[in-house]
Structure formats: structure tokens, C-alpha cells
Amino acid sequence: MSNTIKLQDLTTQVRRDILRMVHKVNSGHPGGSLGCAEFFVALYQEIMKRKDHFSMDGIGEDLFFLSNGHISPVYYSVLARSGYFPVDELNTFRLIDSRLQGHPTTHEGLPGIRIASGSLGQGMSVAIGAAEAKKLNGDAHLIYSLHGDGELQEGQNWEAIMYASAKKVDNLISTIDLNGKQIDGATDDVLPMGSIKAKFEAFGWIVITIKEGNNIDAILKGMTEAKSQTGKGQPVCVLLETEMGNGVDFMMHTHAWHGKAPNDEQLEIALSQNAETLGDY
């Protein structure tokens, strides 16, 4: 089995996990989670240099920070299927006494999580801090972060974007999930942001665009290129063009599934479009 097929099978299974998790508790955010499934699989399976055993300080390994914490379903699924905690625990998503809170947190001690996120716009600053710690520690590993495009409306991002280039934080790769949608509609309708690429470039970042953000090979190629651009005195931004709700036909091309769970019938249809590959939890 080729590596791409292996990663695609995992992605399909991750989609099933996402759908089943949000369906069970009739809440959560499937749209952005589905749109970023390929990215998370590529990141955790191929791109990041990770240690098997989780430690908060993450010395000697690459680290990832999720800023748009509402896409916790894809994060939890990929963390579990990358060995951070038992896959069965996905059953507890959003339930009382669970480590899998609605939005990711360190508070319940879930391995793989290094910061709470959900209140938007804070993750890039945290990622910069972790990147500065790497430099102080003489640790050549990289920091990755993911942010929603709508999330860029939060002003703190621009403080962070300004800082990262001014202070040459060149061990940081921040990816923007460019799906063009947010809760209230298209980002261009809610608050048009113009060219995000031009903005990052104007702030002194190296920008790499992945046009096919739901294609594993395209992601691997783009992220490999991003890695090659680190260490050059500038932070690196990846613009990942994704389709919200990817892999479930009726969840695509709309913002309607940003924060809505499928009902029984909708779940059945959605799962039928994503046949079980590695086994459901």
C-alpha cells in the first residue's frame, strides 16, 4: 500500500470519527474539522518530528498549536490515532468528566495538548513564545500552528504577525485555514479582509500557498517547502485553501455546518460517503 493511500485511509477514518463524535453529543464543529482532516493527518504522520511520549515541554521535537480550538474533533481524532491517548476515548467527546472538552485544554491533562484554545486569536502569540523558548534552549525543532481565516479578524493576531517578523522568529510555520467561511457566512460578507497573502507579505513573512488544501500530496509538498523556508530570518505562513465540510457532499460549499451536528439520517448519509477504513472507535 502506498504511503498516500495509507494517509488517505487514515483521513477517511478521521472523517468518520469527526462525524460520529459531533453526532453523539449533538454539538461541536464538523465543518472546519472536516476541511482540515488531510492537513492534520499529513502534519502528524509525516511533517512533524515528534516523540512517542508526550511531555509538556516538548524539548527535542516539533510542536503544534491549534489556535482555532473549535475544530477540536479533528485534533482529538488525529491525536488519538497518532498514539497520544486511546482511540476509545473519542467516545467521551464533550461529555461530563471527559478529557476531551468542547475546546482543547491542558486543564484535564489530555496528552498532546499544550495550551487551551477556543477564545480566538491567541494561538499565534503562544506559538511565538514556544518558538522563542526553542531558540533559548538551542533546540532546532520547529513550531507549527493553525488558525482560521475568520480568526484573523481578531486584532491580537496582527500584534503577533508584526512581532514574529520584527524579531525574526524563523522557526515558526503558521498555517491559515483559508476556507472563506465563518459562523455568520462567507468571510467576504462578514468582514472582507482583502488579500491575506499580501497582508502577511507586507508584514515580512514568507508566504506559501497550498491551492489544493484537501489533497494529501499537495499538502506534503507545500509543507515540505515551508520547512525548507525556515531558518532564513523570517517566519513562514502557509495559506491552506480548504473546503469546509470536505468529504461530505451536503456539508460542502456552505457555512451551515460550521457549528452544527448531523442528525441520525444525515450521519448515515455522511458515513456512507466515507467507508470505514481502519475501524471505528
Add this chain to the structure above:
Amino acid sequence: MKTYENTGNKDTRSGFGAGLTELGKTNENVVALCADLIGSLKMDEFKANHPERFFQVGIAEANMIGIAAGITIGGKIPFTGTFANFSTGRVYDQIRQSVAYSGKNVKICASHAGITLGEDGATHQILEDIGLMKMLPGMTVINTCDYNQTKAATLAIAEHNGPVYLRFGRPKVANFTPVDHNFQIGKAVQLTEGTDVTIVATGHLVWEALEASKTLNEQGISAEVINIHTIKPLDDEAILKSVGKTGCVITAEEHNYLGGLGESVSRVLVKNNPVPQEFVATNDTFGESGTPAQLMDKYGLNAKAIVEASKKVISRK
């Protein structure tokens, strides 16, 4: 009655600066971040000694708090420095999510707290920060009274694993606590012994409480002054022990009576030993421009106000 000597007026912020300078030499994990107020926070020396461990973030406090949270991942101990107003209200959600909820070992060091910031006026004089910060689960809240105590507290919080809010001020005030004393987080310091009234004071009001106790003593009233430098966790035991003897209490702080030290003390009393209490604090108001002394007088935050409150609370016993 035990008396205290003012060894010379000094600003508490310089105590912080001196503590940070010492930490720079003794603890290589300590890093410092500042939002364009290096001189005001007295961080110059740390910056000069350890440029690689100093982060000037510009006028971007939200980003500063986030970077501080992130830099703990890898074992660093960040001390952030800006005015109290910009250290708390401006960045409350960043502190709440990225620091407190995430359990990060960040030391939020806040100068120019309270009304004694003076002439800049109410935009910069925060009187709500103790309340904001003590409400956050897991947050330790410290308000020091003089230069020596601020330096000692700065050293102590580096040894404490968890988020801390360290509050101090701008004006030069009496310096009377011992040089290089062992600062114990959460442990009240009893300054004088008395039998008629307990005065629980924090920050700049501690010296005022000592001055008040002298006046009261001359008038035949025996006051027990307690320096509560740690508002959270509060030393319930020390307060209850004292009021068990005196039967009434004054709380004194440079802060709104809503949400401050006084309310924390009230909670302890009402659950254990409900005795009369009077509040020396601002009365749900913003500040204004003026000299620190003028403002302390106008807003009832000095020895005179403590004397009056003491007589009132004793009459309620």
C-alpha cells in the same frame, strides 16, 4: 508597641527591578517581557545583563501575555512587565485562557497600580485589578507594601510553580520591612500586637496602617496591624486569630471596596466569626489626576482614614 523605622522612601517598582536583576543572575530560566515600559518597570538592568532573555514586544500587551504563556513550554519562567491597568483589564481573556486555564507558569508583574499613579489620571489608575485577578482559578495575587518586600516577593514567585499576579506601584513610599527577608507566599505578617482593633492592610496602605496605629495608641486604642501581602491564597488563620482577640477589623487597600481585599476578608469572617468590619478603600469610583498624597487624602486611603474607620468599627462592637 512595636515601631518601624522608615529607612528612606523608595518606590516598590524599583524593588521589583532589583529582584528581577538578582533573578537574572541566579536563575537562568527567568526571562522578562515588556510592552514598551522598560524604564517605568525598572527592567533596564535585566535587559542590559541578559539581552537574549529579554523580549521587548512593543505596545502589544495581548501578544506579550500569549508569548509569555508559550515560552513556559520549554521550561522558561517569564516575568511580564507593564502598568497594572494594561496587565489585567486590557488582557483579561488572554490571561484567563492562555495563562490561568492553561496552568502556565507566568509571572504578571504590574506597576503603577492604584490611585497613586497620580497625575496621569483615571485611564491609567486601575482600582479593579485585584478583583479581576483573584477571580481567576489558580491565580496567586500579591500586593506588596514597600521596596524590600517587593524585591523579596519577586524572588519568591520565581520559586512558585503557577501563575502569579504581582502588584506594586509608582511613588516613593516608606521602606520599612527587613532587607532581603524570606517572603512566604500566602503567609500574613503581623506587624504590631493589639487588643482593640485589627487592621488588615495591603500594599501602600500598610505603612499608613502603622502610622494610624501610632495615633490610635496615643488615644488609648490598641491596634493590631497585619500586612496581608498575599490576597490569594488568603491567610484566613492569621485574620481569624487576630479578630478572635480584637473583635473587629479594618481592611485597608488602594482598590475598590468591591472585589478587593476587604471582600475577601468579609468572606472569611462571615463563615467563621462575623465581627464588625469597615472598609478603607475606594468607593466604587474612578480616580482622577492629582499628586499621590492629594489623591490618597481625597479618596480616604491614608492613616487619617484608617484612624476614623477604627473608631467607627470599635463603636460597632
